[in-house]
Amino acid sequence: MIDLNTAAEQIWLDTQADCPNISIEVLPETDSTNTQLLARGRAGDTAPMLLAAHRQTAGRGRHGRQWVAQAGDSLTFSLGLPLDLDQVPGGGSALSLAVGLAIAQALDTGLASLPGPARQPITLKWPNDLWCQQRKLGGILIEATPAPGLTAGQRWVVIGVGVNLRPQGDPAKGLDHACLQELGTAPLTAGQVWGWIAPPLLRAVQRFALTGFAPLQAAYAQRDALAGQDVALWRAVSGNALLRGAPTDTGRADGVDQQGALLVHTVAGLQRWTTGDVSVRLAASAPPPTPPLA
Structure with a gap:
């Protein structure tokens, strides 16, 4: 104190x-x-x-x-x-x-x-x-x-x-x-x-x-830890994105734009993600998929 x-x-x-x-x-x-x-x-x-x-x-x-x-x-x-x-x-x-x-x-x-x-x-x-x-x-x-x-x-x-x-x-x-x-x-x-x-x-x-x-x-x-890295993304639902199960999308991060949105190259093209829309992790550290229920 x-x-x-x-x-x-x-x-x-x-x-x-x-x-x-x-x-x-x-x-x-x-x-x-x-x-x-x-x-x-x-x-x-x-x-x-x-x-x-x-x-x-x-x-x-x-x-x-x-x-x-x-x-x-x-x-x-x-x-x-x-x-x-x-x-x-x-x-x-x-x-x-x-x-x-x-x-x-x-x-x-x-x-x-x-x-x-x-x-x-x-x-x-x-x-x-x-x-x-x-x-x-x-x-x-x-x-x-x-x-x-x-x-x-x-x-x-x-x-x-x-x-x-x-x-x-x-x-x-x-x-x-x-x-x-x-x-x-x-x-x-x-x-x-x-x-x-x-x-x-x-x-x-x-x-x-x-x-x-x-x-x-x-x-x-200069400090962007995700730029050029393969990432996994989970889209938020009702303001909450749970980092489990299969990700919503994957791709390679390409920095942020002038509004601070995350840019990710995916199979569908360049995606733009804003704060609150998504949670993101390096692909190498993404959790394994949730196994199906028996």
Whole structure:
């Protein structure tokens, strides 16, 4: 707690020029920082806010997946602010890509300030995962809700971030999860990493609202973990894509377009997939088909 509270004070100083009315709060424990900020927005508390938790008991990932953060294992925080995503040039659906890029760049900058050999850049798995050596280092969950007191078109947008700091307690998770400690650094604290990420994240979201994703396309391409890879795709049904059974489609990923849509060459031609439409995995790591019922 002391570590996160100390970081909060520095983050507040570092963000005053960009967002003088931001508030920053640290909770010892909560179910989910996203859930907490969504509730505050619906209650009319819509000033920009950063909320971090020392321990998170019911964090949520994409498609309802759970992210439980034990104290010290992960950094978990959320940023809430009013945005009119419909007015973003090119569309607001690429916000998760802009967020992921900002976090990856901030982590690389922070890690570069530490002693030790040069490290491979952190990569991005479309649409909302941070990757290290083709394993998940962190994730992003963006949710939006109407809220009282906002101007026409605005919604209360909550950006949840989780980053693994050290190996997970469950050995099975270690097979597909990475952590910052594996990069040869001395143990990093949640406050230290939060201080790296939060100010550039806020600035990146503010820029995205004005310019959209197109100016970020080239920088994203340099970190795109799926580009040129064979992938399997599962189409979402009612907002949920379950990664089991035969995939909806397969093909070779060909980067993202100026609106942040995933481009995949399939037998039917070039397909364009947007966030929320599909879940995607490298074909080599796709689960085996579900056997037929007897």
